Amino acid sequence: MKIKPFGTSEIILQAWKKGIVVPGFNIPYLPMMEPVVRALRDTGTFGLIMVARLEWIKFKSGSMKSIRDEYEKQKDLRFTRLHLDHVPVIDEDNLLTDFETIISEAIGLGYDSVMIDGSRLSLEDNIKSTRKITALAHSAGIPVEAELGAVMGHESGPLPPYEELFATGKGFTSLEEALKFVKETQTDWLSVAIGNVHGAISTAARTEKKIEARLAIPHLEKINNTLHIPLVLHGGTGIAKEYLMQSFKQGIAKINIATAIRQPYEKLMNSSVKAAQDAVYNEMLDIIRKQLEIAGSANRIFDDSNI
Numbered sequence: 001m002k003i004k005p006f007g008t009s010e011i012i013l014q015a016w017k018k019g020i021v022v023p024g025f026n027i028p029y030l031p032m033m034e035p036v037v038r039a040l041r042d043t044g045t046f047g048l049i050m051v052a053r054l055e056w057i058k059f060k061s062g063s064m065k066s067i068r069d070e071y072e073k074q075k076d077l078r079f080t081r082l083h084l085d086h087v088p089v090i091d092e093d094n095l096l097t098d099f100e101t102i103i104s105e106a107i108g109l110g111y112d113s114v115m116i117d118g119s120r121l122s123l124e125d126n127i128k129s130t131r132k133i134t135a136l137a138h139s140a141g142i143p144v145e146a147e148l149g150a151v152m153g154h155e156s157g158p159l160p161p162y163e164e165l166f167a168t169g170k171g172f173t174s175l176e177e178a179l180k181f182v183k184e185t186q187t188d189w190l191s192v193a194i195g196n197v198h199g200a201i202s203t204a205a206r207t208e209k210k211i212e213a214r215l216a217i218p219h220l221e222k223i224n225n226t227l228h229i230p231l232v233l234h235g236g237t238g239i240a241k242e243y244l245m246q247s248f249k250q251g252i253a254k255i256n257i258a259t260a261i262r263q264p265y266e267k268l269m270n271s272s273v274k275a276a277q278d279a280v281y282n283e284m285l286d287i288i289r290k291q292l293e294i295a296g297s298a299n300r301i302f303d304d305s306n307i
């Protein structure tokens with residue numbers, strides 16, 4: 001695999017080895033990017049700027065190109081890289097997407113890493129789709145995130161009762177499947193389902209407060225001890241802190257956060273974009289300093305590493 005200098009691949013590997021989590025922040029509205037980057041810079045924290053397909057279809061991020069252009073204006077390579085989040089093969093409305101075209105376009109636009117989400121497919125079809133993308137991305141020298149298991153919440157309609165979901169482990173990433181999946185796809189990072197759920201994005205439910213999720217840490221520990229690759233936690237908003245802290249010691253090297261910064265922005269965006277941006281900045285400081293305790297992580301990730 002050709003590697004770009006200071007590539008996201010090495011950065012996430014270093015973070016993973018050191019037990020430091022890298023947060024990825026979703027940008028459903030372009031003006032959110034400025035306060036996100038500013039907060040990372042002001043606190044010396046390393047993070048990813050992300051956009052998912054649903055954010056240019058159901059929200060106002062515009063397109064992969066408009067996000068890339070805004071990123072070029074805001075970026076600070078000491079603290080940021082650009083990641084393409086969820087490109088589903090079957091989307092949250094059960095429709096097939098042109099995932100290969102979208103991901104090729106992102107690679108052409110200069111995205112530093114990409115996600116292919118085949119989690120609504122059978123294991124074999126997920127492997128097939130993911131393999132196409134790892135071949136594509138690795139020949140361009142960038143890493144791939146894939147998903148196995150069901151991280152629910154993006155679909156319209158109510159979630160199954162959370163307590164039932166957690167108790168039964170329904171949809172959790174299977175250890176045996178994960179081993180086969182990683183071996184056959186050569187994905188660089190794996191997004192796992194261990195009790196985490198996404199914040200709702202349907203127009204009816206997107207302003208609701210998200211439930212406090214928990215994580216099946218013993219199950220994560222088994223996955224981590226088996227796979228030995230960086231793991232990703234989606235649905236990063238509102239997970240009980242004691243679970244989060246344990247997960248970072250058990251292979252979670254990247255955490256995705258959308259709802260926590262989107263909702264404060266949406267509350268104020270129609271009255272004042274500046275006030276909405278300030279609300280994002282303040283929430284970012286809280287996430288970095290208090291919720292994840294990763295202020296100053298850039299130095300720790302880059303220190304005494306060869307990147």
Ligand code: 13P
Pocket residue numbers: 026052085086197198199200210233234235236237256257258259260
């Ligand atoms: P939350 O909206 O729950 O923070 O999840 C974000 C996410 O996982 C995006 O991929």
